[in-house]
Amino acid sequence: IKQVYRYMDDIIILVKTKSEAKKALNDIEKFLKERIEANGGICLKFNSTSMRGVPDRICMLPNGRIFFVELKAPGKTARPEQLRAHRLFKNLGQRVYVCDSRSSVCEVIINEVCTA
Numbered sequence: 001i002k003q004v005y006r007y008m009d010d011i012i013i014l015v016k017t018k019s020e021a022k023k024a025l026n027d028i029e030k031f032l033k034e035r036i037e038a039n040g041g042i043c044l045k046f047n048s049t050s051m052r053g054v055p056d057r058i059c060m061l062p063n064g065r066i067f068f069v070e071l072k073a074p075g076k077t078a079r080p081e082q083l084r085a086h087r088l089f090k091n092l093g094q095r096v097y098v099c100d101s102r103s104s105v106c107e108v109i110i111n112e113v114c115t116a
Contacts (some may be wrong), residue, residue: 053081067095
């Protein structure tokens with residue numbers, strides 16, 4: 001099934017296969033890591049053995065800024081179990097973002113860096 005998604009700063013691309021979607025997701029993940037590090041932070045993979053649906057990344061910026069990022073292939077959304085985990089984290093006062101493009105990563109960076 002061919003699908004058109006918003007990707008790479010609003011350029012439209014055609015994703016034909018799962019491997020192409022995976023490649024796009026890897027690009028978004030790499031871009032997030034680069035942008036966090038460029039702002040003096042670290043971006044760690046987050047895997048939990050005790051809870052399903054946790055966000056993919058824990059991001060830490062200077063001055064104690066910590067937030068979570070769920071990464072999705074372009075045009076995809078979080079699954080119900082992920083939304084439950086996001087809601088739990090938010091109820092505990094944590095910030096959780098879902099990114100499916102480079103532009104959505106830029107929005108997170110601007111929000112987190114400019115509100116510090």
